[in-house]
Amino acid sequence: MLGVFYKEIKQFFSSLVGYIAIGIFLVLSALFTFVFPSTSVLDSGFATLDTFFSNAPLFYLFLIPAITMRLFAEEYNKGTIELLITKPLTENQIIGGKFLAAVAVVVFALLPTLVYYFSIKKIAFPVGNVDTGGIMGSYMGLLLLGIAFVAIGTFSSALTNNQIISFLVAVLLSFLCYMGFDFIAQLPVFAGKLDYFIEHLGMNTHYLSMSRGVIDTRDLVYFISIALSFLLFTKMVLNLKK
Amino acid sequence: MKAIKKHINTVIVLVILLVLNIISSKIYKRFDLTEEKRYSISNSTKDFLKNLDDVVTIRVYLTGNLPSGMKELEKSIETTLNEFKAYAGSNLQYTFVDLSKYDKKTQEEEGKILYKKGLTPINLTVVENGEQTQRVIFPGAVISYKGRTISTNLLENKVGADQFDILNNSIVLLEYKFANSIQKLQRTHPPLVAFSTGHGEVTQENLGEAIQELQSKQFAVSTIDLTVGYKIDAMVDVLVIPNPTQKFNEKEKYKIDQYLMRGGKIIWLLDHMAVNMDSLNGKDFFLANARDVNLTDMLFKYGARINDDLILDLQNTRLQIQTGMANNQPQMQWFNWPYFNLMIGNSGNPASRNLAPITGSFTSSIDTIKNKNVQKEILLTSSEYSKALFAPVRVYIGMVKDQLNPAIFQQKNIPTGVYLSGQFESVFDDRAFAGAYAEMTDTIDDLKYIDVSSPNAKMIVVSDGDLITNKKARGKTLPVGYATYGNENKPMVFDNLPFFMNCVEYLLDDNKLINTRSKEIKLRQLDATKVKESKKSIQIQNLLYPLIAILIFAFAYGFIRKRTYAK
Numbered sequence A: 001m002l003g004v005f006y007k008e009i010k011q012f013f014s015s016l017v018g019y020i021a022i023g024i025f026l027v028l029s030a031l032f033t034f035v036f037p038s039t040s041v042l043d044s045g046f047a048t049l050d051t052f053f054s055n056a057p058l059f060y061l062f063l064i065p066a067i068t069m070r071l072f073a074e075e076y077n078k079g080t081i082e083l084l085i086t087k088p089l090t091e092n093q094i095i096g097g098k099f100l101a102a103v104a105v106v107v108f109a110l111l112p113t114l115v116y117y118f119s120i121k122k123i124a125f126p127v128g129n130v131d132t133g134g135i136m137g138s139y140m141g142l143l144l145l146g147i148a149f150v151a152i153g154t155f156s157s158a159l160t161n162n163q164i165i166s167f168l169v170a171v172l173l174s175f176l177c178y179m180g181f182d183f184i185a186q187l188p189v190f191a192g193k194l195d196y197f198i199e200h201l202g203m204n205t206h207y208l209s210m211s212r213g214v215i216d217t218r219d220l221v222y223f224i225s226i227a228l229s230f231l232l233f234t235k236m237v238l239n240l241k242k
Numbered sequence B: 001m002k003a004i005k006k007h008i009n010t011v012i013v014l015v016i017l018l019v020l021n022i023i024s025s026k027i028y029k030r031f032d033l034t035e036e037k038r039y040s041i042s043n044s045t046k047d048f049l050k051n052l053d054d055v056v057t058i059r060v061y062l063t064g065n066l067p068s069g070m071k072e073l074e075k076s077i078e079t080t081l082n083e084f085k086a087y088a089g090s091n092l093q094y095t096f097v098d099l100s101k102y103d104k105k106t107q108e109e110e111g112k113i114l115y116k117k118g119l120t121p122i123n124l125t126v127v128e129n130g131e132q133t134q135r136v137i138f139p140g141a142v143i144s145y146k147g148r149t150i151s152t153n154l155l156e157n158k159v160g161a162d163q164f165d166i167l168n169n170s171i172v173l174l175e176y177k178f179a180n181s182i183q184k185l186q187r188t189h190p191p192l193v194a195f196s197t198g199h200g201e202v203t204q205e206n207l208g209e210a211i212q213e214l215q216s217k218q219f220a221v222s223t224i225d226l227t228v229g230y231k232i233d234a235m236v237d238v239l240v241i242p243n244p245t246q247k248f249n250e251k252e253k254y255k256i257d258q259y260l261m262r263g264g265k266i267i268w269l270l271d272h273m274a275v276n277m278d279s280l281n282g283k284d285f286f287l288a289n290a291r292d293v294n295l296t297d298m299l300f301k302y303g304a305r306i307n308d309d310l311i312l313d314l315q316n317t318r319l320q321i322q323t324g325m326a327n328n329q330p331q332m333q334w335f336n337w338p339y340f341n342l343m344i345g346n347s348g349n350p351a352s353r354n355l356a357p358i359t360g361s362f363t364s365s366i367d368t369i370k371n372k373n374v375q376k377e378i379l380l381t382s383s384e385y386s387k388a389l390f391a392p393v394r395v396y397i398g399m400v401k402d403q404l405n406p407a408i409f410q411q412k413n414i415p416t417g418v419y420l421s422g423q424f425e426s427v428f429d430d431r432a433f434a435g436a437y438a439e440m441t442d443t444i445d446d447l448k449y450i451d452v453s454s455p456n457a458k459m460i461v462v463s464d465g466d467l468i469t470n471k472k473a474r475g476k477t478l479p480v481g482y483a484t485y486g487n488e489n490k491p492m493v494f495d496n497l498p499f500f501m502n503c504v505e506y507l508l509d510d511n512k513l514i515n516t517r518s519k520e521i522k523l524r525q526l527d528a529t530k531v532k533e534s535k536k537s538i539q540i541q542n543l544l545y546p547l548i549a550i551l552i553f554a555f556a557y558g559f560i561r562k563r564t565y566a567k
Helices: A002-014 A016-035 A050-068 A070-078 A081-086 A091-123 A132-159 A163-185 A195-201 A203-211 A217-241 B002-026 B043-050 B068-091 B104-116 B163-185 B205-216 B250-261 B296-302 B432-441 B496-508 B528-566
Strands: A214-216 B030-032 B056-060 B092-096 B122-128 B131-137 B140-145 B148-153 B192-197 B220-225 B238-242 B265-269 B285-290 B304-306 B309-313 B316-326 B329-345 B366-368 B374-381 B386-390 B393-396 B415-422 B457-462
Touching (some): A050 A132, A050 A163, A070 A081, A091 A132, A091 B528, A132 A214, A132 A217, A163 A195, A195 A203, A214 A217, B043 B068, B068 B092, B148 B163, B238 B250, B250 B265, B250 B296, B329 B415, B366 B415, B374 B457, B457 B496
Parallel strands (some): B056 B092, B192 B238
Antiparallel strands (some): B056 B140, B122 B131, B140 B148, B304 B366, B309 B386, B374 B415
């Protein structure tokens, strides 16, 4: 599995596309968090990173599909999937290696945003008056959401041998899993009875709960389940394509 | 065949995951990472609950067929009450009452009763029997103890707040509301807060919001004219003296003094400088002079002195000034106005902890006086960039156009609010007046002169008389604490009223339950001066540093790769 992991990481950092995706993610995050007056922390007057944590999931919607789009799609396109399968590796190891590599890249993209934290800390009043624990909790929420999105992206990549289609499917699926259930829950048919349940099927509710800075085992179990489910679906798809 | 088997395994794993999720929704643990443990139940509540001496019955009316946001609140209520029960045992009983289960007539009657008890109904769109209908919901609870009942609204429905914030605030405050209500029930009568009159204080009309807030929090509110009568009734639990502008005479001071000696609690809201923004009409400046309402010696004896000065602060709210005319339209512009400072609450005291800033206008500095039986705690201060100017102060409009140089504002955190507690000595100790007055009254038992208070007497002194005044602008009454800060198009309501309510609750709180009153994450301030000075560079740093980091990594990675391949 480590072999697959290193190979994927190496490929990612050798390609320009990856750097561009991360670059755009960081630029958007910085613009929304610090520059655009309607969302800027500097104009709000308060020392929090709330705007970053509420916008980051939306930026994820293109960052993560861009990271994951080639995982399997490229192997299919180039035919290298045969090579991979004939190697003495189990499917779980292949999927796991690729998945973890993509998660590592997401972490790599998130790390530079710590600059925001230090910068807010410096201009907080009095200096250092930020809720470090709360922000750590929010980062954990963002990480878990990222893991779930990566699993969705991995699955989308296994569906097709076209990277663009893989990207688009991943965006759509991630969006549906993130916000879709909220929209469904708002339908009048479900009002009052099922809407609470439906909302909790979606990621938004769980992410909001974590982004307050409370780590709840229910949310942890939820995100890990989502990730595992999509990795299982990936395995199913790979098997069907054999 | 093998493929199908594999799929069966997948389905089994999926089912296991589903079961795990269902189990985890029943058995779970929460780790509150926030600094002030905003989402956890506190030790003072636990102790308080363990020491209940009779059964507390709680009826919660938020249940049944509800939209999901309300259901979230309902669940949090249940979590909180469950947590409570873990410590109170059989001394706490709670039920959820679904009014919609009753017939129409009973519903209406029950609703009326609940409304009278002080619960605020809200209208919700719900689906019943496949049809959308409007339903009236009471998102609150009625709590009973030893035959007394009290009601509390559990939804913090602030106008304009977004739904997530409303919900979040409501959830955060649940513990406090329940614990506080139970504590109130342990008293035989609702605590009485009296506002003094008779010395040109803020009018009742301009205290409307504060009075309303007190009443909604189950306080009895009254006024007390200090110029009449022999004493302040011992029934008054907290006496508020809101910005008197006329002199107190010795008799009136004696009444206040003896009220304190007999266990009364006082909140002084005093402006020590006679300033009115109207004095600026059509002028460039005016001189602000000290105003003496003849209370200085009294406060001095108790342990605090409000100085004859004005605090100027770089951390301030803004003032709109006409800068010229264009097309017959006045041109208005916003300026920093250092006389309207933003005071910061001391995080060491529960009355001022976790509050957004508090707006002050023309505040003065407060010194504490050495006095070994009285403890002093600073509740409010000016910012790190402030200065106090001694009277008479030239308040001039040109100030706004000056570059406000931080180097000039070198005094840090000047006290503007102080909490005094301990054993106070009477101001009338050794004074002929007390003797003369006492002679008249000594025959009546509860008017006897007392020269020291009990060891746990309390008072709060704030050097802003208008702290809880509803100000007016163009005929409209503004909310308490309403001011413009940062974004010019978004005036905001600062935490003056919550601070005042905290002060009242803190003075009356024997179980330290106010510790559980905490607030949401958003209330940490940025240093407005630093933001203003270095906005551009902060923006550039946050935009570029992450990118530079990535670029450096990319080059380093490429370099190392080349070298490995070159080998």
